Amino acid sequence: MTVRIRDVVAALEAAYPPELAESWDAIGLVCGDPQAPVQRVLFCVDPVESTVDEAAEWGAQLLVSHHPLLLRGVHGVPADDPKGRLVHRLIRAGIGLYCAHTNADSAxxxxxxxxxxxxxxxxxxxxxxxxxxxxxxxxxxxxxxxxxxxxxxxxxxxxxxxxxxxxxxxxxxxxxxxxxxxxxxxxxxxxxxxxxxxxxxxxxxxxxxxxxxxxxxxxxxxxxxxxxxxxxxxxxASEWPWCQQAADIVAAALPDTVEVLVSTRRTDPWTTHATGANRDPGRTLA
Structure with a gap:
């Protein structure tokens, strides 16, 4: 049985109906041919450089993210724009991108x-x-x-x-x-x-x-x-557990036909944390 991107999308939309999405949202297939065969699907919170890297390194044909890549209206996706660059990378690598956002929140x-x-x-x-x-x-x-x-x-x-x-x-x-x-x-x-x-x-x-x-x-x-x-x-962190849930849904809908993987790339934007514990104890705030 050849599984195609459209089959994975159907499994996801059965679990996360598009009609549950908020009117302002941008969900669905962002890029990729619905007829394209798929053997590996990577699940992540954010469609960013590191998760696209991971998808390419693992040999995935589809990246499923929670957050939309193009939430606000765009008039072009030039390769010198951060989001446009991702679209170009995905297409060149033969990787589709599907986003399930507020429909996955409400389902x-x-x-x-x-x-x-x-x-x-x-x-x-x-x-x-x-x-x-x-x-x-x-x-x-x-x-x-x-x-x-x-x-x-x-x-x-x-x-x-x-x-x-x-x-x-x-x-x-x-x-x-x-x-x-x-x-x-x-x-x-x-x-x-x-x-x-x-x-x-x-x-x-x-x-x-x-x-x-x-x-x-x-x-x-x-x-x-x-x-x-x-x-x-x-x-x-609050949304990362969903990745395993979505991966399990696809694995159950298409058993023994596709491999699923949950991204472990930490795409939270904050990288350092300080508590002030080593601050001069003589310094006080009014």
Missing amino acids: RTGVSDALAEAIGLTVTGPLNPHAAGADTGLGRIGELAEAEPFERFVDRVAAGLPTTAWGVRGAGDPQRPIRRVAVCGGAGDSYLAVAAEAGVDAYVTADLRHHPAGEHVARGDVPGTEVPALVDVAHW
């Missing part, structure tokens, strides 16, 4: 399900469902087998995700018991209020900004008001 099972599984949660439903009673939507709510202190939960998150310079940060009482948790792979500060309304003990997401996070925590200072503790992780 059941999708990006946030993979994140929940990585940190040991049993998913009970979406954080922000598409409609009442729907099992699709952004984010997930899940539960731990038993409650544990917040500081231990933060360690759990760090242990379940790949290490990055960004690290894992927590905001909340270290001894607060955590059992019911909301997660949202990728940038999720727009769902802080939704997580609070859901009554979860903690909310795990990426790219939390200073002001939204600070205002969220301050609401918990009001007597009689409780808000979820926050766990902030690197954007890339």
